[in-house]
Amino acid sequence: MAVRDELLALYEQMVLIRRTEKAAHDLFLSGLVKGTTHLAAGQEAIAVGASAALRPDDYVFATYRGHHHALARGATPEECLAELMSRATGLCGAKGGSMHLTKASSGMLGSYAIVGSHLPMAAGAAWSARLRGTGQIAVAFFGDGATNIGAFHEALNLAAVWKLPVLFVCENNLYMEYTPIADVTAVARPAADRAPSYGIPGEVVDGNDVVAVREAVARLAGRARAGDGPALLEALTYRHFGHSRADPATYRPAEEVERWLKHDPLDLARGRLAELGVPEETLTEAEARAQDVVQKAVEAAKAAPPPEPREALTDVWADGGAAWRT
């Protein structure tokens, strides 16, 4: 596939994620999404670029800010929005919600809302792939805040010692919830600077550049697949919204916000496509297609039924039930 066709496909996927996040935001404001959401608008290039560099059977583990990873690994906007809207047709049957989007059938093995908890799991999935000899790798995506929790360090050490085919991809959006990550971290690069402690490569990449992310992940994935062990990739990015729905993000300096909004991953890709000679109308068509998919997804999710109450008592055990006693 020509470079521009491939980039165009990545661009359309990023637009699809952006539009889905915008829809999630609007649906929340109209009272159709309860609880909370942690939107990934602004961080699309990391999910899309990494996914493009992975095999379809590789494993992906994400965080409570994980809509983009579910979508990048094959979940549809309709499944995701239906989950957020507590519909029976949701990705997890409305049992998980925004923070736990999972598409296990395509190797997206979950979104975890305890910071750092999924890094050891990804190491375990990589261990399993190695034991089964499948050539798969596992990737854990996590925020900058996760780099100061124990599970991060335990996972890195174990993965390094066992030389596991796993990538740890930090989405450094500069803020640990409401606090600048630099204020609470002993090193300048919260993820990459920790890599030498574990004897593994630590790289920094522009996380808003989908091509750069894809290339970095492809290189490190190839290395892991070849048996050369884990690596840490720190992707610099910025979220467009606050930490969660409750957060207007007023703690971020206006000039910083402005600077990052000018470095938007969608704009970057769009500009590059224009440079490559892709006609404006091709780009607007792609954007319209994405918008149409999301619009139809919103309508379908709104029309979907709520879960049957009896579903609350299913799926605890592998037999589908919830019996804890005789």
Add this chain to the structure above:
Amino acid sequence: MADVITYREAVAEGIAREMRRDGSVVCLGEDIGAAGGVFKTTVGLLEEFGPERVWDTPISEQAIVGAAMGAAMTGMRPVAEIMFSDFLACCWDYLANEIPKVRYMTGGQVTVPLVVRTANGGGLGFGAQHSQATENWALTVPGLKIAAPATPADVIGMMAAAIRSDDPVVFFEHKGLLASKGPPPAPDHVVELGRAAVVREGGDVTLVALASMVRVALEAAGRLAAEGIEAEVVDLRCLVPLDVATVLASLGRTSRLVTVEENPYQGGWGATLASVVADEGFGLLDAPVRRVAGECVPLPFADELEEEVIPTADKVAAAVRSLAAY
């Protein structure tokens, strides 16, 4: 095979039997390989199955259990050892938030067929941080099966059931029983989880016990028999599934219930059992339910102090006598 097997040997034998029949069973934990486990409960596994199936880990409880979870979600049946059950607190996120919830919150998309084995219980003078009976910790979390065998044969039979289970099982091996002996069970001996055993029949009172407390209950029953009181002793074997049916059937014969629990009285498993009996077996009872449980203090070091805290046959016998007035 020898005529007798120790509880300690039964652990390794139980694991080995499953490793022989299922190549997806792998072990990981601290000192479990060449050292054979600090309690010598994994002796011979590395020699028989090699380093690709028996993995020594760093002291990283989160990495051990988290990696086991990731491997279990991707086709393996890991058996993870947490050296002392007190250390479950170091990886409690996985036992409380991750392993028991991931199937449910993904709407049944994944299963987690793993066993977390751990040396449990007091009576050996290990002090407050290496002596606790912590089965009741796991009992607070829906989604975990809880096994605590009292005999070598049950260790093997319940280990088989635990490893074959498609659900996560926390397997408590009692330190005070490791040197105890019993007949080795036949090949392919499997004890279904959630089946309590009536280990002594009697018509006057039902003593329900778990793990090392079964021995204490039997000793008390022996003393009471000399006084003309016939106690029936039920070895609960598992807390989840909880075999309420066997307990209620016994109460149908005896009308009196005493629980014998090593965990502290506050929050102990006997409280859950007593509440079910109050709900469903009130009409069977001729006397109040008595709970003989640990004192609500950290476990002390000296024998004289530890014996004061952990239930003894004397305390059980006294509790039974206190019911004579009813």
